[in-house]
Amino acid sequence: MNQFFIEFGTNKARVCEWGDKSNPEIICFHGLGSTAFSFLEVVEKLKDRYHILSFDLPGHGQSRGFDNDEDYQPPNLINWVEEVISRVGKESFNILAHSWGASVALHYAAEYPEKVEKMLLLDGGYHDMDKSNDYFRDLYEAGKLNYKPNCTLEEDIEYYMNDFDGFIFDDKISFFEAEKANQSRCSDYIEASIYDLMKEEDGKIRWHCAGKTARAALKFQYNVQETLRFDNIKSEIIMLYADLPEAYFKIRTQAVNEFAEKVKMTVKLYKDTTHMMHWDRPNEIVEEAVSFFGENN
Secondary structure: OOEEEEOOOOEEEEEEEEEEOOEEEEEEEEEOOOOHHHHHHHHHHHHOOEEEEEEEEOOOOOOOOOOOOHHHOOOOOHHHHHHHHHHHOOOEEEEEEEEEHHHHHHHHHHHHOOEEEEEEEEOOOOHHHHHHHHHHHHHHHHHOOOOOOOHHHHHHHHHHHHHHHEEOOOOOOHHHHHHHHHOOOOOHHHHHHHOOOOEEEEEEEEEOHHHHHHHHHHHHOOHHHHHHHHOOOEEEEEEEEEEEOOOHHHHHHHHHHHHHHOOOOEEEEEEEOOOHHHHOOHHHHHHHHHHOOOOOO
């Protein structure tokens, strides 16, 4: 793996690169709170077939964040992505994207349809946050949930800011063990990905992504249904989505199906799989990518 930084204006982005540049290209978009290393296990299995680029989105990993929440909205965020891709990517490529990164990738594909050939989206891009919150509010009020869910953007923001800014430990091992406990499996690649989520500040080990970045990303996510130009997306798309946790399955399936009516795509359900499906099922994701993207220029 080759790591390097690119700078433009006041921006700085970390880029990770694998594989031969003569091979077909895949560009990866990680989810909220993740880094370019999120795809490490999948990419290591694909690097002999493809040229692969993965970069830290603004405010994540080692990429410099924006000063204002509004800067995380299109078109500024998409302009940032294009500035990075225009410097390191080919004229056309495939996209592998997860969660919030899938929403960002879809916006990019709508703005630059001639560049994006195919998109493999991992449990992301389809979310309708308002409908989801209404769904869980109704369950809670009917006594079918034993916890109070977040039901507004403001409640989501408060939760994520506290979660990101409050994930603080005295040492890296404690951070690692806490995050590992949230995953269904571990491997050397996942371990490396978890360690990439850390930053040291004031003698403490913290989450690399600040709560203010999560706040801005959530505002982006809440506006997806209004800001995404569905009709301008020309790429062939496969959407993979997960069934766990069970409480999310019904509303997740509804959201995926409604999204598929707006964007032409193939939808596949992965059973017994969490939102971190590329960590849960790396071999299956690799098979999907090779089958879908092909191996010839």
